[in-house]
Amino acid sequence: MLESKLGVKFDHYLAEPLDTWLSAGLHDFAVPEAAGSSARVFLFKNTRSVSSLNKDLAFKVMRYDKRSYAAPLFKQELLIMQGLEAKPGLTPMVGSGFLKTIEQTRWPVEQAPLTKSLELESSGLQINGELLTFDSSETDTMLAEFDQRLNADWLPFLVFERRWEDNLYLLCDAGYTRGAFLKNLTIQQVLKIAVQICELLQYAHSAGAVYRDHKLLHYYWNDLRQQVIMIDWNIGLWSPGKLTPETIQFDLLQFSSRALHHLFTGRQAPGSVAVGPNRPEDIENAPRRYKASYPYDVQKRLNQEEMHFLERALNGDFMTADQMADALKQLLSKRL
Numbered sequence: 076m077l078e079s080k081l082g083v084k085f086d087h088y089l090a091e092p093l094d095t096w097l098s099a100g101l102h103d104f105a106v107p108e109a110a111g112s113s114a115r116v117f118l119f120k121n122t123r124s125v126s127s128l129n130k131d132l133a134f135k136v137m138r139y140d141k142r143s144y145a146a147p148l149f150k151q152e153l154l155i156m157q158g159l160e161a162k163p164g165l166t167p168m169v170g171s172g173f174l175k176t177i178e179q180t181r182w183p184v185e186q187a188p189l190t191k192s193l194e195l196e197s198s199g200l201q202i203n204g205e206l207l208t209f210d211s212s213e214t215d216t217m218l219a220e221f222d223q224r225l226n227a228d229w230l231p232f233l234v235f236e237r238r239w240e241d242n243l244y245l246l247c248d249a250g251y252t253r254g255a256f257l258k259n260l261t262i263q264q265v266l267k268i269a270v271q272i273c274e275l276l277q278y279a280h281s282a283g284a285v286y287r288d289h290k291l292l293h294y295y296w297n298d299l300r301q302q303v304i305m306i307d308w309n310i311g312l313w314s315p316g317k318l319t320p321e322t323i324q325f326d327l328l329q330f331s332s333r334a335l336h337h338l339f340t341g342r343q344a345p346g347s348v349a350v351g352p353n354r355p356e357d358i359e360n361a362p363r364r365y366k367a368s369y370p371y372d373v374q375k376r377l378n379q380e381e382m383h384f385l386e387r388a389l390n391g392d393f394m395t396a397d398q399m400a401d402a403l404k405q406l407l408s409k410r411l
Contacts, residue, residue: 076213081174082203089117089199092183093133093237111309112352113138113145115182117199119234131239134199135309136174136232139182142225148355149231150221154313155284156233157214164275166235166306169210171217173229176204208234238306240295243268243334244350247291249341249370260296262376265338266407268296271303273400276330280396283315284308285326287358289333290343290350310355324394329358331388332365339385340373365389381406 081087094116119134137145156168183197207229209217221231245251246259260268272294279286288310295304312322332347343350344365348357367385369377377385384402393399 076172076216077206077208079206079208080204081206083200086122087206088120088122089134089202090120091118091194092116092185092197092199093118094185111135111307112354113141113148113309115185115199117202118237131237132169133235133237134232135235137230139176139230146221146225146231148309149233150218151311151313152233152308153214153218153221153231155308155311156211157218158282158313158315159279159284162275162278164271164302164304165279166238166304167211168214168233168235170208170234171211171214172206172208172232172234173217173220173224174204174206174232175227175229176202180204235306238295238304240297240304242292243294243296243303243338244291246296247338247341252341260338262381263407263410264301266403266410267301268294268303269335269338270400270403270407272305272330272334273396273403275303275305276326277396277400280318280323280326283313283318285312285314285318285322287311287326287329287355288353289326289330290348290353291334291337292350294334310353310358320394323396324391325363327388327393327396327399328363328365328391329361331385331393332361335388336365336367336385339377339381340367340369342368342370344368344389364391380409 079085079087081089092115094111094114114135114137116133116135119132137149153171159165161167180203181201183199183201186193186197207224217231225231252259276286286305286308288307293305293307295306296302297304329348332344336342336344336347345368346362346365348361367382367389369382384406387393387402388399393402
């Protein structure tokens with residue numbers, strides 16, 4: 076464990092928010108990145124050196140005003156990050172710990188940092204306090220101290236590598252791309268992405284984790300490596316050896332209605348959980364069946380077999396991620 080101070084006068088400080096809104100290139104609107112119901116996320120800066128990864132870090136801290144709701148979610152995410160060993164495609168936890176802010180601390184407003192002045196107002200520069208930091212091998216110690224620290228007004232936090240790639244919302248959402256799929260991802264790439272996500276979900280399900288929060292904002296695309304990357308297990312479920320087939324099937328249904336339908340058509344399935352700071356109950360109360368929606372431009376993009384596959388997925392026909400991956404691979408083989 077490492078004890079340190081947080082603030083612009085010390086080695087570590089929090090910079091711009093990573094959880095509100097990001098400007099959308101030359102477009103005249105913005106899109107949400109990682110707004111969360113239980114956490115705030117800021118760029119984590121070290122004035123003395125770069126991170127051990129030589130990359131920017133994201134600092135995810137529990138919301139101070141939602142402790143009873145957020146604490147169990149942070150515990151679940153810690154357990155999931157500890158239980159899922161490093162695997163390409165899963166953003167690893169670099170470290171974790173506790174933050175105790177000074178009494179005068181004013182948390183920044185949550186607003187779109189679309190100008191330099193707004194970015195300053197919404198940054199974490201004014202957050203000062205004490206840090207207790209554990210590396211990824213010390214998660215057991217972090218968990219053992221969790222309740223005691225929380226009762227003593229410490230806020231748990233997790234540190235991740237900040238993704239530099241575009242999230243798939245930017246590349247697929249019809250409102251953002253104006254329907255220009257071919258300028259972003261081909262259908263072959265979409266099918267490859269879907270296969271890779273299924274492989275990651277199969278790995279997670281086998282280990283005992285379900286993802287639940289399948290909005291496209293949580294999936295990034297590394298075009299250079301042709302690899303999908305997942306972030307944010309904050310409303311995931313960790314239950315090794317106890318996941319039922321119905322729980323896995325429902326996780327695949329949520330993936331289908333939100334991420335998969337979005338990838339294929341540029342939109343989530345009608346009636347699916349809205350993009351935003353979702354809660355576990357939002358997912359649990361979601362429908363168990365969906366219908367696909369195919370605007371005219373999508374009908375020209377997808378063939379009949381691909382539309383039939385999507386309809387099967389939205390009907391909950393797939394019981395494992397491996398089954399879904401196999402069906403996607405068959406579709407892909409006919410596109411190559």
